Every structure is written in structure tokens, then in C-alpha cells.
Amino acid sequence: MRKYLYSLIFLIIASACADLDVEPVDRASSNIIFSEASSYRSYAAKIYAAFSLTGQDGPSGSPDITLVSDEGFTSYIRAYWKAQELTTDEAVIAWQDAGIQDLNTHVWSSENQFVRVLYYRLFLIIPLANDFIEVSSEENIAKYDFSETEIVEIRKYRAEARFLRALAYWHALDLFRNVPLSTSVTSQAPEQSSPTEIFNFIKEELIAIEDDMIDARANEYGRADKGALWMLQAKLYLNAEVYGQADHYTECIEALNKVLGAGYQLSNRYQNLFLADNHTSPEMIFTLPSDGERSQSYGSTTFLINGAIGGSMVASDYGASGWEGLRTTSAFVDKFDDISGETDSRAIFYTDGQSLQINDLLVFTDGYAVPKYRNITSTGEPGVDVTFADTDYPMFRLGDAYLMYAEAVLRGGNGGDEGTALNYINDLRERAYGNASGNINASQLTLDFLIDERAREMYWEAHRRVDLIRFDLYTGGEYVWPWKGGAIDGTSIDPFREIFPIPASDLAVNSNLDQNTGY
Known part of the structure; x- marks a missing residue:
């Protein structure tokens, strides 16, 4: 079993709030925790894990955020994937959880629970990173008797925390545009920033930390x-x-x-990028690691693998348990001249018992299945668990x-x-x-x-x-796909749908925020 940064239990526990001014609950004892160099690694692991995992006790229990009844919904990359894919021609979902079909049909509102999870998860990652950057500052680490080797390692983690904060802010800019920009832990309600301010911050931050980052392909896997x-x-x-x-x-x-x-x-093989041993691929630049034994979650590739299995598919062929949710539209299938995979190996569709046309979004067999991600290795061995995937998520x-x-x-x-x-x-x-x-x-x-x-x-x-x-x-009517705008054959959608609304729950507690146009 491979090891990576966040495959073990974390020592630092995060508070469950989207406010940028909230500190992790263990911060009060930081003068004890951060006297040990190993604590910085544990804290960095928590920031990395916040992109994939949902809490402190594996797939459920002690969740980071408690916005919804199902902790599995709160995996960041699961929420991010839904926002980027269910709103397009590439994917639909059959489930009926409150608000999920609104993504398929482009009628989400500021009350949508999946939009809310996306926003709040981002603004959990950002203050975690802010706090780590502060406690690992040169001034703070000088208080302790660290060796030069330990200091160098802490500095590396600090640069990575700044990268992860920049990554979260890029997602926030792309998804919501008008979000608060905060680089420190304060007691003040955050002010809303313009897209230009967010863009320039990310741009300048990445330039500033480039020399401090570990060389390409030289870091521990998953970092x-x-x-x-x-x-x-x-x-x-x-x-x-x-x-x-x-x-x-x-x-x-x-x-x-x-x-x-x-x-x-x-x-050398396209499918290998999406299998349980894809950590061996020389193509991966940055991944979110998954491990069916050590980092169990109902998000990330566990969701992508199990959610795409159903109908007449044999779940064990994919090292999975079928959840009967995700399929694709005919508009995407039409991008391939030959859907068999014999000509273009990227055409990974399951068609037996599945119809090309989606007459009912709630029926799994309406729409071709897409078993692109699988919990089996390139040699055909299954992952360690049929529910929780070993397949890493390919971010870059x-x-x-x-x-x-x-x-x-x-x-x-x-x-x-x-x-x-x-x-x-x-x-x-x-x-x-x-x-x-x-x-x-x-x-x-x-x-x-x-x-x-x-x-x-x-x-x-x-x-x-x-x-x-x-x-x-994306918006307008130049390109339509089945169920765009809620019409079975697709229709135009308004330009304001290019971004998501600020959750109503955040507007209610922070008078400094204005809602995005159209919502």
C-alpha cells in the first residue's frame, strides 16, 4: 500500500464554518502543538485532505462542515466536479437529492445545497491555509529550537499552503467571481473583492512562491x-x-x-490514467490521492467510479459497487466518430441496455454509461475495497x-x-x-x-x-445539448449562469457581500 501525505489520521481539527475569520479550534494550544516539527506536516496534510476528504473519521463521522445530512456530499472535489460537469453536455445524474437536478437543468438558486457546499468548502480551505501560513512564519518558527533541516521542511510546507490557497482562490474566482479576499486570520467580517483583485492576487502569489516550491517531479507524491x-x-x-x-x-x-x-x-495507454495504479503514471502533474484503506471518502473518484456503474453493468468488473447515477448526453457521444473504443480508445462508453437519448433524467439507463474511472489496476487487480477507490483524481x-x-x-x-x-x-x-x-x-x-x-x-x-x-x-443558444435549460432537446440559458450565486446563508451573516447579478 502506497503512502502519501494525508493517508493517516490528522492531528489538526478544522472548524466547520465558511467565515474567513475563523481559526482552527486547536489554534488556542498552538504554542504547544507547533513546538514539534511533525505538527506542521500534520497541519499541511489537513489542508491537502480538505480537497478530497470530508472529516476526521474516514467516510463519515466528525465532518468538517455540517451543511447537509449526507457527509459524502461535502467532499470538495465531488462538489467541484458536479459544478463543472453536470452543468454541461458531458454528464447528467439520476439522483433526486434536493437541488441536484437543478444543476442538470440550469435552474439553481442561492439556496441550492450543492452550490452552498462548494462555496463553504472553499472557504474552509482558505482560512486553514491562512492559519498555517501564519503559524509557520519565520517569526513563529524562530520561537522553537528547530534544526536547520526542520526549518527548511517547514518552509516547503508553507509555500505549498500558499499554492493550495491560490488554487482555492482560482476555483472561487472561476465559480463565483466576486468573493472575499483574505490572507490572514482576523475577527472582521470579510469584504467582497473584485474579480480583478482576486486575479491579481493569484497571479502575484504564484510568482512570489515559485522559487520556494520543490522542483517539478521531485516532491513526495500527492504534494x-x-x-x-x-x-x-x-x-x-x-x-x-x-x-x-x-x-x-x-x-x-x-x-x-x-x-x-x-x-x-x-x-502509453489512455485508460491507465484512470485506474487504481494511476499514481505510477509519468503524465500526472498534480493529483488528489485516494486510498481505499487509508483515506476513505464518498467523494473524489469513489463517487466517479461507483456513480457511473449500474444497469446491466457488473460492478465487480470495475472494482466497484454500483450507485446508478452518472451518464452522458448524446451531444458528447457525437464528438466521437466511432463510440466502440476500437478506433479512438478514449471513447469509453457502456451501451448495453442503455439508450443514447435521455428521455428521463432520473432513469440510469437513459444515456450511455461512462466507466472511465475504475477501481482496478492496469494489470487487472481490484482495489483494496469495492466501495472506496484507490484511483487518484487527476487535477493536472x-x-x-x-x-x-x-x-x-x-x-x-x-x-x-x-x-x-x-x-x-x-x-x-x-x-x-x-x-x-x-x-x-x-x-x-x-x-x-x-x-x-x-x-x-x-x-x-x-x-x-x-x-x-x-x-x-456555455450560455446562450449557439450550442445546446439535451436538458440544457431544462428542455429535453436543450435550449438557451441566460449569461448570468456562467457563475454561481453567493449562498443566501452567507449573505445573511455578512452584510459586506452583494449577490451576483441575476440571482
């Missing part, structure tokens, strides 16, 4: 390094215009060139860097060239097709091609909503 930082920079810059900023395509290419020169390699990987590089070049960024971009795209397609039969030529490399190629390569990895918005295909 962030310079490769993760460069990918986050590239994501921020690629979407700059969406956030109301001037284009940053040249800066995007600059960051991607660092990634592309860091020694990452494509996995090299294939995405290839696609982003090509897009930034086509959008006019300097520092790259179309010939290199074409080679990167054909590298992905040769892996998918097993040979050069799927390769494209220079005239075929267009933005219209890339948005569909991103769907084929990156589906169900929580990129689709961001991508469709950047290509002006």
Missing part, C-alpha cells in the same frame, strides 16, 4: 511542486479574458513551456498542457509555434488511435477542432464548464 504551480498559472492565464482581464496567452505559453520541459511523459496532467499550449498559440500567444502545437495534438491522437491514423494536418488545427478535442481527451476531469465558457458556448 504540489513547481509543475503544479506552472499548471495553475497556465489555467489562470488561459482564462484571463473570461475573468474580465486583458489576454495573457503569452504568459500562458511561458508557464506551459516550463511544464513541457520538466520531464513529464504521456502514459500533461495531456491538458498539450491542449492548452495549442489553444494559447492559436489565440495569438507568443513563445510557441503552430508546428509544435500540431505535434503535441498528434501525440495525443496517436496514443488514442494506437497509430498515426488519427493524426490531423495543420489546416485542421483550429479552435473549433480544439474545443471538441478537449472534450474527447479531458472529459469527466472537471474542465468542461470552464472550456465551454471560454469558447462562448
Whole structure:
């Protein structure tokens, strides 16, 4: 069984509140806890784990936040995935939990429990990071008799906490736009910041910590390094215009060139990226590790694997237990010329007993199933537990860097060239097709091609909503898919749906916040 940073019980317990001014409950005894160098590792582990896990006692019990009755709903990456995928052509869900179908049909409100979980989980991660950054400051660690080796290690964790805070703020900017910006633990109700202020903070923070981050591919598995930082920079810059900023395509290419020169390699088989031993892949840049024994959660890939299994599928074939929830739409299936997987191995669909058309969102057999993630290894061995997955969640990987590089070049960024971009795209397609039969030529490399190629390569990895918005295909009626806007064949949706509302519960307790337009 592999080990990684947050595979064990955490010593630091988080308070369950979205307010940016709330300290972890053990902070009162920090002069005792933080006299031990190992405590900084434990606290850093809690911040990392807050992206995947839900509490202190495995899959349920002692939850970080108590907004909903089902603790499994409160896994951050599960909530983030729903927001990025259920609102697009790539995924629908059959369940009837209050508010979940509103994501499928684009009628969510500020009272939606899944939007609320998303927001509150982000604003749990941010104050945890703020507190860690404070207690690990040079002034504070100088109070203790740490060795030079221990001090160097604490500084590394501090840089990683700043990265994780920047990552959380990028998600907050992308999902909610107008959010509070706070970099310290205070007793004041946070003020709302503009998208420009959030964008500039993330941009400047990542530049400031780059030299302090561990080199790409040199950190402990599951921890962030310079490769993760460069990918986050590239994501921020690629979407700059969406956030109301001037284009940053040249800066995007600059960051991607660092990634592309860091020694990452494509996995030799596409499916291997989504199996229980995907931690061995040379393509992974930053993952959220899962372990069916040591880090049990009903979120992350446990949700993605079990939620996609049902109907006539044999759950044990996927190392899973079927929850009968997730499928895809015909609009996404149509991105592939051959859905069998024999031509393009990325076409991972289960069709037996499943209809292509979704006449009823609540019926699992309406819509093709997508067993892209599996709790079995590349050699066919099952994970350690059929309920809790060993498959790590791929937050950033090299294939995405290839696609982003090509897009930034086509959008006019300097520092790259179309010939290199074409080679990167054909590298992905040769892996998918097993040979050069799927390769494209220079005239075929267009933005219209890339948005569909991103769907084929990156589906169900929580990129689709961001991508469709950047290509002006998310709202409006230029591109529709089944159940967009609540219509069985799809219809136009209003532009304000590009972002989510500030939860009504947060507005009620903080008069400094204004609701996003349209809600």
C-alpha cells in the first residue's frame, strides 16, 4: 500500500464554518502543538485532505462542515466536479437529492445545497491555509529550537499552503467571481473583492512562491511542486479574458513551456490514467490521492467510479459497487466518430441496455454509461475495497498542457509555434488511435477542432464548464445539448449562469457581500 501525505489520521481539527475569520479550534494550544516539527506536516496534510476528504473519521463521522445530512456530499472535489460537469453536455445524474437536478437543468438558486457546499468548502480551505501560513512564519518558527533541516521542511510546507490557497482562490474566482479576499486570520467580517483583485492576487502569489516550491517531479507524491504551480498559472492565464482581464496567452505559453520541459511523459495507454495504479503514471502533474484503506471518502473518484456503474453493468468488473447515477448526453457521444473504443480508445462508453437519448433524467439507463474511472489496476487487480477507490483524481496532467499550449498559440500567444502545437495534438491522437491514423494536418488545427478535442481527451476531469465558457458556448443558444435549460432537446440559458450565486446563508451573516447579478 502506497503512502502519501494525508493517508493517516490528522492531528489538526478544522472548524466547520465558511467565515474567513475563523481559526482552527486547536489554534488556542498552538504554542504547544507547533513546538514539534511533525505538527506542521500534520497541519499541511489537513489542508491537502480538505480537497478530497470530508472529516476526521474516514467516510463519515466528525465532518468538517455540517451543511447537509449526507457527509459524502461535502467532499470538495465531488462538489467541484458536479459544478463543472453536470452543468454541461458531458454528464447528467439520476439522483433526486434536493437541488441536484437543478444543476442538470440550469435552474439553481442561492439556496441550492450543492452550490452552498462548494462555496463553504472553499472557504474552509482558505482560512486553514491562512492559519498555517501564519503559524509557520519565520517569526513563529524562530520561537522553537528547530534544526536547520526542520526549518527548511517547514518552509516547503508553507509555500505549498500558499499554492493550495491560490488554487482555492482560482476555483472561487472561476465559480463565483466576486468573493472575499483574505490572507490572514482576523475577527472582521470579510469584504467582497473584485474579480480583478482576486486575479491579481493569484497571479502575484504564484510568482512570489515559485522559487520556494520543490522542483517539478521531485516532491513526495500527492504534494504540489513547481509543475503544479506552472499548471495553475497556465489555467489562470488561459482564462484571463473570461475573468474580465486583458489576454495573457503569452504568459500562458511561458508557464506551459516550463511544464513541457520538466520531464513529464504521456502514459502509453489512455485508460491507465484512470485506474487504481494511476499514481505510477509519468503524465500526472498534480493529483488528489485516494486510498481505499487509508483515506476513505464518498467523494473524489469513489463517487466517479461507483456513480457511473449500474444497469446491466457488473460492478465487480470495475472494482466497484454500483450507485446508478452518472451518464452522458448524446451531444458528447457525437464528438466521437466511432463510440466502440476500437478506433479512438478514449471513447469509453457502456451501451448495453442503455439508450443514447435521455428521455428521463432520473432513469440510469437513459444515456450511455461512462466507466472511465475504475477501481482496478492496469494489470487487472481490484482495489483494496469495492466501495472506496484507490484511483487518484487527476487535477493536472500533461495531456491538458498539450491542449492548452495549442489553444494559447492559436489565440495569438507568443513563445510557441503552430508546428509544435500540431505535434503535441498528434501525440495525443496517436496514443488514442494506437497509430498515426488519427493524426490531423495543420489546416485542421483550429479552435473549433480544439474545443471538441478537449472534450474527447479531458472529459469527466472537471474542465468542461470552464472550456465551454471560454469558447462562448456555455450560455446562450449557439450550442445546446439535451436538458440544457431544462428542455429535453436543450435550449438557451441566460449569461448570468456562467457563475454561481453567493449562498443566501452567507449573505445573511455578512452584510459586506452583494449577490451576483441575476440571482
